[in-house]
Amino acid sequence: MSQRELVVLGTASQAPTRTRNHNGYLLRWDGEGILFDPGEGTQRQLTHADVAASAITRICLTHFHGDHCLGVPGVLQRLAKDKITHPVYAHYPASGAEYFERLRHAAPFHDTNDLREVPVTGDGQIAKGADWTLSVRHLDHRVDAVGYRLVEADGRRMLPDRLAAAGVTGPAIGALQRAGSLTIDGRTVTLDEVSEPRPGQRFAFVMDTRLCDAVYDLAEGVDLLVIESTYLDEDAELAQTYAHLTAAQAARVAAKCGVRRLVLTHFSARYTDPAAFHAEAARHFDGDIVVADDLARVPVPSRR
Template structure:
């Protein structure tokens, strides 16, 4: 059975706290495991979450501030320590090649895992496969940063009543799906349109076109909300979002589940982030906590 869920490994920002590790988010999407922004301590958080290093198929960095990448050395070395088979691909802003090289070889280790670097040169599609398309858009932060979007292609959902009406069953269903027609019956006659699922990951940024493009139609949006509205000036100065702005993005883009994260340690009451976002967004809101899991919503 395929699994589509977000495993939250860390939810802090520049400085971790007693209750919040540096960033770290693993998206389990069928056979893919996309590890986003592994901050310091991510390797240990994976152990606490019960997720093996072999679950990782891609490492996706938004930018090279420490709370988003200082866990790379531990993850890279763990891949080799565990003898992970099959290539693991690493995506990161091309302007940070030197930083990634230092992180990858931060200390001596016996490298046996295959890590393929695929730096991001520009906006667009990074990869395609059975999972769909992995895309990136530029964000607005003091250093070069990109957000990620995973888009599954639209498909068809078979309708049992219509199949029965045309006398189609068993292996014939698979044949009809592969060929598009069977005994004069077209696929469209026995199925309905099924929208593909969408996931978006938006970290450190001010509001910009890229944020809205990434979030458009997302079933699950993971987005930073470092500050509350009372500190909007600080958010703008340092290139971050407030919880209210994150809620606005979700509302305007038709998001189904909104996951708020990357909280400044200055705040002690997480419920305030929920309440501020809920003022403008009436969908499901999750104020992320370390080691929680958030399921990708069922298909529309």
């Protein structure tokens, strides 16, 4: 069975607190383990979350502010220590290549990693799997920053009652899926007759940014949106000044874009009541709202 869930490793913004570590988010997507924005302490948080370093297949950085990348050295050294042999791809804004080089070699270690850097130079697709694509859009922050969007290809859902009525059983089902049509007892059965469209699942990751078109493009129609809500609306001017979002803004994006599950995170240390973020978001979005906590696990919603 496929496993698709978000493991939350840290939810603080610039300054960690007693209960919130710096950023860190691992998306488990079948055989992929995509580590987004590992801040300080991510290696330890992985241990607390009972996630082995071997689960990581990609590291995706949105930008090079410290709370989003200072965990990279520890993660890479842990991969080497644990003798991970599979390739790990690193995606990050190309303008920060010098910073990534410093992070990668922040301290001497026996570097046996098969780390394959894939700097992001523009908007569009940056990686492709068997049935998914990973793409980016540039955001509006104080430094070069990108957001990520993972999209599974649409497919077909086989309908058992129609298969049975058409006499399609056993290995013939797979043959029909591959060929699109099949002759059974002199009659041609098409895939459309015994199946229905199955929309692929979609995920988006949006960190430090002001509102901009790219935020909406990334969030459009996703099943799970992980988005910063550094401030509450009472501090909207601060959010604009420092190029961040409020919980209300994040919720309005989710409502406009048809998001199914909204995950709020990246909270300023000035706030002590997480419930305030949920209350503010709920005034603008009537879907599923998660105010992220460190070490929480958030499943990708089941298929539509």
